Amino acid sequence: MDGIVPYLLVFVALVVAASILLAHRRTRNWRQFAAKYRFTFKQERLLRKPRVFGEVQGRSFRLRKAETSSDTGVLGLELIEMTMGLFGRLPNGLEISKSATSLTDAGSSHSILTGDPAFDEKVIVKGENAAEILKYLAPERRRAVLDLLNWESADWAGVRDNRVVLIERRMVSSLAHLEKRFHFLFDVARRLDA
Numbered sequence: 001m002d003g004i005v006p007y008l009l010v011f012v013a014l015v016v017a018a019s020i021l022l023a024h025r026r027t028r029n030w031r032q033f034a035a036k037y038r039f040t041f042k043q044e045r046l047l048r049k050p051r052v053f054g055e056v057q058g059r060s061f062r063l064r065k066a067e068t069s070s071d072t073g074v075l076g077l078e079l080i081e082m083t084m085g086l087f088g089r090l091p092n093g094l095e096i097s098k099s100a101t102s103l104t105d106a107g108s109s110h111s112i113l114t115g116d117p118a119f120d121e122k123v124i125v126k127g128e129n130a131a132e133i134l135k136y137l138a139p140e141r142r143r144a145v146l147d148l149l150n151w152e153s154a155d156w157a158g159v160r161d162n163r164v165v166l167i168e169r170r171m172v173s174s175l176a177h178l179e180k181r182f183h184f185l186f187d188v189a190r191r192l193d194a
Contacts, residue, residue, distance in 0.1 A: 025172045026050065026078070030063065033178045039063075059189060060085035063178070066167060079155065080170050082178075083163040084185040088194025090162050091132040097124050097158035098149050116142060122149065136194060144191035151184065164189045 027043065030052055034041035039054035039061065051064040066079035099111070099122050111124040112133050119142045127133045137145075148157050148164060156167040164185055170177070 022172050029173060029175050029178065032175050033063070033182075036175075036179075037061075037182070056084075056186065059087065059186070060163075061182075062163075077169055079167055080173055081165065081167045082181055082185055083165045084189040086159070086162050086164065086189055086193055090159075090194050091127045091129055091136050093126065093128040094133060094136070094162075095124075095126040095158065095160045096145055097156070097160075098122065099124050114142065119146065122146065141192055144188050148188045151181075159192065164192060 027050060030050055031041050033039070034052045034054075037054070037056065039052045041050070041052050043050040049065065051062065053060075053062045053064075055061060060083075062081075062083045064081050066081050110126075111120070112127065112130045113120045114125070114134060114137050116139075119137075123145060125133060125137065145159070148159075148166070151157055151166060151168075153168050153170075154166055155169050156165070158165055166181060166185055168181075173181075
């Protein structure tokens with residue numbers, strides 16, 4: 001047993017060093033992204049709670065590490081949330097997400113149906129006024145929603161709190177990936193404006 005202790009200490013030291021390296025790389029990439037688009041970058045001490053926020057063409061934007069994320073998990077994976085505000089008066093309480101993925105989800109979700117089978121089987125739509133929501137979800141907006149929900153690496157995507165939301169599990173988001181996701185969200189938000 002005594003022979004294992006030094007190896008365990010080396011292993012722990014390597015994991016800590018890797019976590020710090022990944023956090024520094026994320027910070028560098030997020031700072032570069034914020035500077036390029038003239039957003040604000042903030043972070044607490046010890047590389048915690050990084051966030052980027054600002055406006056693009058009057059539209060609010062936010063990038064942050066989700067509260068449940070951890071740099072110390074397996075390979076330093078983290079949940080990254082990027083959101084873009086929507087313009088106009090959206091239907092009250094509008095929430096859009098992927099359809100249920102389990103029997104538990106299916107039993108707890110009552111979706112407003114649009115009459116478009118391809119859309120209705122893939123999407124859960126909730127809100128206070130079904131008539132307003134159906135009027136809002138014109139064919140071009142339904143296509144935008146499906147594009148959002150089909151983002152290849154999304155853990156969660158949808159609309160909530162008058163914002164388009166995309167959450168991904170990433171080791172470290174490269175600057176190129178942040179930009180690709182940013183432009184994609186901007187396009188989807190523009191198509192979903194009321």
